[in-house]
Amino acid sequence: MNQLNSKNFNNATSTNLDKRLGSLDLFDQAAPLVSIGAWSCDLANERLDWTDGVFDIFGLTSVDALDRESAIELYSEESRELLERKRSQAIEKRAGFTLDASIVRPDGIERWIRITAATRGSNGRTEMLFGMKQDITDDRMRWELLRAQAECDPLTGVANRTRFQRFLDQSSNGVALDDIGTLILFDIDDFKQINDRWGHAAGDACLVNLADNLRKAFINAHLVSRIGGDEFAVLLPSSISRAQTKVELQSLIGSLLRPIQWNGCLLTLKVSVGFAFACKDGKYNPQTLFNTADEALYCAKNRKIFPSD
Structure with missing residues (x-):
């Protein structure tokens, strides 16, 4: 009976793992359709990790050297100040945030992105920020046009x-x-x-x-x-x-x-x-x-x- 339960457990574990891997594969396939990607930042060393979708949004490639100081310089001054303020509050309160920000890519193209962020940590201390970044430039342009008309x-x-x-x-x-x-x-x-x-x-x-x-x-x-x-x-x-x-x-x-x-x-x-x-x-x-x-x-x-x- 114990052997049967152990076998069933192993099968269930394998099935769940396959489902998770399948979900990740599905996300990787679907992400380019909406210009979206995942990111994380280790607060111990400010190390950034981006998926290909985020690199594409910022007009960079995965072979480009990636550090937070260089990345933050791509934001407009107003968006950069707002991001730093929301980021500090999130770290302090261990809470997430959402922000629409403007960036200027290395090729000079201006884009609008939506940042969603959550925190992870232990012992009451925030150790990591992570979330999604999505290109919302087209939506922003349509909204600006509607507002201008209104x-x-x-x-x-x-x-x-x-x-x-x-x-x-x-x-x-x-x-x-x-x-x-x-x-x-x-x-x-x-x-x-x-x-x-x-x-x-x-x-x-x-x-x-x-x-x-x-x-x-x-x-x-x-x-x-x-x-x-x-x-x-x-x-x-x-x-x-x-x-x-x-x-x-x-x-x-x-x-x-x-x-x-x-x-x-x-x-x-x-x-x-x-x-x-x-x-x-x-x-x-x-x-x-x-x-x-x-x-x-x-x-x-x-x-x-x-x-x-």
Whole structure:
């Protein structure tokens, strides 16, 4: 009876081993279909182990010398900083993480990868990180295209209110706020009268004309956005000085006041402007900046003059 049980155990063990080997073989065959591979890092010596799938994603071959210091240099600066932070937290807490990161391969091709990581260790100490890396570049491009379409004003081609709202919703210490210098708001005066007299097609022509002028005038802007029916916002970088901003605005107003040709008619366009300067240290609230610019715009519309501050 014991001999029979031993034989059955050996057969079962052999069968399970065959299944595992078969599963590994199946993974090796399927991995190239989705640009995915496995990786591990021994924390004792920072030794990396990659499957062929990961080498392919990074544009390397298995004969290339592989060390973590060289591999981490292939990540973009932002992704590298985020990876190191998540990695440190995972090691400390013995927990896994997921991260979408951008890399630049040695051949100059940029790719997006999704990293999933888990930890292994003993006696309360993390000894190894391991997981999967998958190329998600195509998915990322499709997502970016969908987001761009969702955040684009279909009439004028500039960004819509949804995109501008992402700026307003940032926290006061958001990284993206450091390079904001000026917020400028533009509003077409008596826009309703244009629609009433000439029709909505004429009003649309005015909106398209204004959007085109703003894009051409502020080619270095972080954002040109239509945030309301006849209201536009422009976000300028901090590299453009306050004096330069005022000069460019004064010059732009002249071009905006030129009549617009539409169906053989000349449409007179009047635009009011309000703006606010961000703190030079980047410590400000986006909503407060918007409120300040909006108040300046309100004063300009009532006074019918170009704001001086």
